[in-house]
Amino acid sequence: MSISGSWQRTARGAGLLGADGRIASTIFAEMSGLAQRTGAINLGQGFPDEDGPAEVLEIARQAIADGVNQYPPGPGIPALRHAVADHQKRFYDLDVDGDTEVLVTAGATEALAATILALVDEGDEVLTLEPFYDAYGGLIALARGVHTTVPLRLPDFQPDHDDLRAAVTDRTRVILINNPHNPTGAVLPRETLELVVELAEEHDAVIVTDEVYEHLTFGVKPVPVATLPGARERTVTISSAGKTFSTTGWKIGWIVSTPELVTAITAVKQFLTFTSGAPFQPAVAAGLALPDSFYEGIASTLEAKRDLLSAGLRAAGFDVSTPQGTYFVVADAAPLGYRDGAALCRELPGLAGVVGVPISAFCHPALAEEYSSLVRFAFCKKTEVLERAAGQLAQLQLSGA
DSSP: OOOOOOHHHHHTTTSSTTSSBOOOOOOHHHHHHHHHHHOOEOOOOOOOOOOOHHHHHHHHHHHTTOOOSSOTTTTTTTTHHHHHHHHHHHHHOOOTTTTTTTEEEEEHHHHHHHHHHHHHOTOOOEEEEESHHHHHHHHHHHOOOOEEEEEETTTTTOOOOOOOOHHOOOTTEEEEESOTTTHHHHHOOOOHHHHHHHHHHHHTTTEEEEEEETTOOOSSOOOOOOTTTTTTTGGGEEEEEEETTOOOTTTEEEEEEOHHHHHHHHHHHTTTTTOOOOHHHHHHHHHSSSSSHHHHHHHHHHHHHHHHHHHHHHHHHHHEEEOOOEEEEEEEOOGGOOOOOOOOHHHHHHHHSEEEEEEEGGGGHHHGGGGEEEEEEOOOOOOHHHHHHHHHHHHHHHHHH
16 A cells, blocks of 8 residues: 555655655664664763652652543643643743643643644744754644744854844744754843744744753743743743653643633644643642752753763863753864764764764754754763763774774
């Protein structure tokens, strides 16, 4: 049985199929597979190797023991929806109705999928920053939207405001902002976000903000777009528990928006997973209520790990940017003689026993050359793992690679 030509075109455009019709492997799957085959330290994929807070894990265990194992309500359990609303008030002074303005999802990726499928019709433009998290391109293509981008300029990975003004048009349906930004670790300043709001108002676009790293920043506080004047009624805020609580496998995310936009997104979401993560939802609700010391601690601990890995990369001969947030640091391999970061990533397990991910994998082919020598490394690992990785990376300098 053959796939219809229309679906093949859509699937290939979304990056789901290769030219041979086989399922296309993501760069993360390729690099993680390489790490498994070689025994290299996997700094490619952004998942922690340590569990989250014990009290949160215990609530999930107790929920399973108490029989909280069947379908929860489609929008999410009330305790979690109200905990998300309380979180928005506590950290950002946003008044949110937990009953009508919060939707619980199967991670942030489903939140993005439901939102894009709900809001984007065939031919609508969706603007993202570039490099971009790879799911964005696939989801936009599945909605048969048109993916437009604004490049993040070196060395600080910020967009040029003139580029933003030129990119947003009356055809732009959604402006999708990832802040703090994966893969670069940049945090967008208030003036850039104010321009995004201005342009969205001018062209009647919806702003979708992917804020999953909101609590993992270093010396800077990101500004949630929904807090800016004129933004609340046209913004869909997306976040999740996975990064904050080191529970990426739980896949508990949420959106916060107006009742009208939540209703539209729910209409799609109910036919994706309907619901998910019954015993994890009360645990995440409790996690969101943890004291400020917890949130301060996870950021400071991660900052120390950032500095440890960054020092190791510099010792190895890379030029290293200093991320303001996320799990990731970007290193330039050009000083080592590597203009092709993807080629280096495939060789790195043999050279240093470490796996990274090329930044070019987060770009359209037309822009990939600009970032070709850059590699993303994850520092959300145990300190001893990062120390070992730093030591192994130092061998690159000694070997003259």
